[in-house]
Amino acid sequence: MRILRAIPVLILPIILAVGCAAPAYVEKDESADFSRYKTYAWIENTDKKNERHRQNEFMKSHVHEAVNAQLQKEGWREDRSRPDVLISYDLLVEKATREQSNPVYSMPYRRIYYNPFYGRYGTIYYPSSFMGYDYNTAEVQEGTLTITMVDAKTDKTIWQGWTTDEVNSRNVTKKEIQSSVHSIFRKFDVVKK
Template sequence: MKGLLLLALLVPVAASAAPKVTVDRDPAANFSAYKTYYWALKPQGGSPLVDQRIVDNVDAQLRAKGWTLAEQGDVAVAAHVSTSQKQTLDTFYTGTPMGGWGWRGWGGMGMGMGTATTSVHNYEVGTLVIDMFDAKTQKAVWRGTATETVSSNPDKVDKAVDQAVTRMFAKFPQ
């Protein structure tokens, strides 16, 4: 019973965690020379509404950095979305902690046998990758990656997308 209560308390904490975000850049790239960008590849395969929210969030972040969307810009932006199924196993033990063979190392039969119950929890993990390439050299200059458990609640998905993109661009070079 205590184990179920603890699990019930931990699940909301895990569900409210922020996306894991990593960012990488080419240190030789001159970001001050970039003023325009274009979408070489918009996200596909997920919900069209979520895909559009990703594009809108990236556009807003780049506009805030002073960049302008153009038909052929200085930088090509490509976004990829993928999901994968994961699972966790939670095992709860009941019975006396002195069960089994021996008791505190003195030998002899234990005080009783406990039981173990294992529950399988399936969940989906989503990954968003945003790549930027110098349009002239076609070399990668920046990459942001965000990973998060996917909620079935559209409001939570929107919040996760917003948090992920905002955190990716928090230290974007200028």
């Protein structure tokens, strides 16, 4: 009986974690046979002249680690000499505006009145009441992570997944990257079926 009571408590964090994840989108080549792909290699970004390159090294290593972990769960392995699939990623952080609506309530107040029948004063309490919404816009940073898989032999894009989520700064943290990669690769299971 105690086990039955504990099940909702154990399932609630899982439901909350899945419900809070950013939505991910996937496009795939229907003609591609994913059962024959078992190895992959990363395509390096050749944009070395950008002065922000050193700052992006951390984000690059975090993306590689997170994607490698997800692909290894699927039974894939990294092979730089003769890969079946070439993988690249793109991480874009830009400013966006988000509309927010906040409920507005009146202030509670008391009114004092005189009762001539009893010859004394009384108090009436008026609680706060809902008056509507206050709409405003806020500027936020949104990060879009796109992961692309290309067939190494045909140079044809076979799978692409992306997600957009609110981030804290232009330098996306490791936790935010892992969350985004996890959201994208939850859809990767559909490809194998």
